Amino acid sequence: MKHTDFADMPASVIAARVTAGSLDPVQAVAASFATSREKKSGKDGLNLVLWSDEKLATADASVLKETMGPRGEGGSLAGVPVAVKDNIATLGLPTTCASRILAGYVSPFEATAVTRLRAAGAIVVAKTNMDEFAMGSSTENSAYGPARNPHDLRRVTGGSSGGSAGAVAAGIVPIALGSETGGSVRQPASFCGIVGVKPTYGRVSRYGLVAFASSLDHIGVMARNVDDAALAMQAIAGLDQRDSTSADVPVAPYCEEFVSIATTPSPLEGLTVGVPAEYFPEMLDPGIRALCDRALDALRSLGAKIRKVALPHTSLAIPVYYIIAPAEASSNLARFDGVRYGRRESGTASLREMFGDTRSQGFGPEVTRRILLGTYVLSAGYYDAYYRKAQSVRTLIAGDFARVFAGGVDVLFTPTTPSTAFSIGQITDPYEMYMSDIFTATANLAGVPAMSIPIGRESGLPVGGQLIAGHFAEAAMFRVAYALEAALGGQAHQ
Numbered sequence: 001m002k003h004t005d006f007a008d009m010p011a012s013v014i015a016a017r018v019t020a021g022s023l024d025p026v027q028a029v030a031a032s033f034a035t036s037r038e039k040k041s042g043k044d045g046l047n048l049v050l051w052s053d054e055k056l057a058t059a060d061a062s063v064l065k066e067t068m069g070p071r072g073e074g075g076s077l078a079g080v081p082v083a084v085k086d087n088i089a090t091l092g093l094p095t096t097c098a099s100r101i102l103a104g105y106v107s108p109f110e111a112t113a114v115t116r117l118r119a120a121g122a123i124v125v126a127k128t129n130m131d132e133f134a135m136g137s138s139t140e141n142s143a144y145g146p147a148r149n150p151h152d153l154r155r156v157t158g159g160s161s162g163g164s165a166g167a168v169a170a171g172i173v174p175i176a177l178g179s180e181t182g183g184s185v186r187q188p189a190s191f192c193g194i195v196g197v198k199p200t201y202g203r204v205s206r207y208g209l210v211a212f213a214s215s216l217d218h219i220g221v222m223a224r225n226v227d228d229a230a231l232a233m234q235a236i237a238g239l240d241q242r243d244s245t246s247a248d249v250p251v252a253p254y255c256e257e258f259v260s261i262a263t264t265p266s267p268l269e270g271l272t273v274g275v276p277a278e279y280f281p282e283m284l285d286p287g288i289r290a291l292c293d294r295a296l297d298a299l300r301s302l303g304a305k306i307r308k309v310a311l312p313h314t315s316l317a318i319p320v321y322y323i324i325a326p327a328e329a330s331s332n333l334a335r336f337d338g339v340r341y342g343r344r345e346s347g348t349a350s351l352r353e354m355f356g357d358t359r360s361q362g363f364g365p366e367v368t369r370r371i372l373l374g375t376y377v378l379s380a381g382y383y384d385a386y387y388r389k390a391q392s393v394r395t396l397i398a399g400d401f402a403r404v405f406a407g408g409v410d411v412l413f414t415p416t417t418p419s420t421a422f423s424i425g426q427i428t429d430p431y432e433m434y435m436s437d438i439f440t441a442t443a444n445l446a447g448v449p450a451m452s453i454p455i456g457r458e459s460g461l462p463v464g465g466q467l468i469a470g471h472f473a474e475a476a477m478f479r480v481a482y483a484l485e486a487a488l489g490g491q492a493h494q
Helices: 011-020 025-038 054-067 112-119 162-169 186-192 226-236 256-263 286-301 314-335 351-362 365-378 383-406 430-437 441-446 474-493
Strands: 049-051 081-085 123-128 175-180 195-198 218-223 272-276 305-309 411-415 450-458 461-469
Touching: 011 025, 011 226, 025 054, 025 081, 025 123, 049 162, 054 123, 081 162, 112 123, 112 175, 112 226, 123 162, 162 175, 162 186, 162 218, 175 226, 186 195, 186 218, 186 450, 186 461, 195 226, 195 474, 218 226, 226 256, 226 474, 256 474, 272 286, 286 305, 286 411, 286 450, 286 461, 286 474, 314 365, 314 383, 314 430, 314 441, 365 383, 383 441, 411 474, 450 474, 461 474
Parallel strands: 081 123, 081 175, 272 305, 272 411
Antiparallel strands: 049 123, 175 218, 195 218, 195 450, 411 461, 450 461
């Protein structure tokens, strides 16, 4: 079998063949590295992969092969190559958050999500590029240079999980882990034409995820289709005693429902899809609006009822996000001072100068901007005026979602982003860059699950449609996504 045969092979097929003994997991790993080299995914090409070790990944695949036993029991992701965003701790590969301040840092422990992927049989083959400390919407803020979109090398992949999204879109891996505080899984998934899932806050353990904004941080999954995304989410979700915010809520067998969906004439009969007017403003790109209308028509044809709803506090999401997130970041990033982790500037006269020089030399401009902003809004005299008020408005935003879902709406449908992937270097105004997350940040503030799936192309570039569900209603969200993906078929990528 040629390595190019793996580029479009779903993770579920790879796992099934490895489990059946008809595919060697070492061969799957070798194919992933061959595709990575062919696509030039490193610093001289797409710049999607920061760190990889073929010998280590091959050794892991060999161990899996030896321990599977004669019947081939290898787990739900047996032999599946996966990539991991560089802010999620892994054993054996660096975890640098794409920052100079953590250059060369290798974590002594591993994130629960990665451990659970390995337990399901997956093989970690790469750590992927990202905006420094996950602060950005384009993966242009990486200390190692911008990631490039496989669909058009002149354009961004989106951010901050742009390396993971690009690695999936380029066929290097079928599944990757990313992280979100305001849309950093869904936005790059939309830009790269793949599926991106952000679970309910607490559904997936944050243990081992380098903290950015603790009340907004989520680990999410990226895949080329809904089935693989559900498979990966099922593997990593669930209670973790090492994360005090992890929720003790049963994880539904997401993929089992897909069989009945595929064989039912009207699989969404009795289900209501809400369409919030605030996500379809007059200035929305006409091409994106037309693709959303086509997706809504497909949902109607599947038996779903479409209902217009209101989320009146949506316009406040970006201002609220950019008060809460920097405030929490300024606190979380205080630990990077040259003493505990990574880089330390030498030749300074005092401890205070060492702190200052290490942080000023180690952090990039976007991280510095957010630390300064966060420190300001938390300072004496401004805490009530900014941070406390932002938390109050956040409660109103969460209340909008709770009211809609309590009113009989099962899922919401919106565009994922207001535009397609923009050119590298095109946006230099930070506020304009922040607005690219305008349709995604509300789900993080409310803590509800959301996902992006491909719904078509505008001027040759991928466009994503977003599904949002109530707390811990991932099963309903996956059900609608799977049915919509099947109904759109090849149109989702045209």
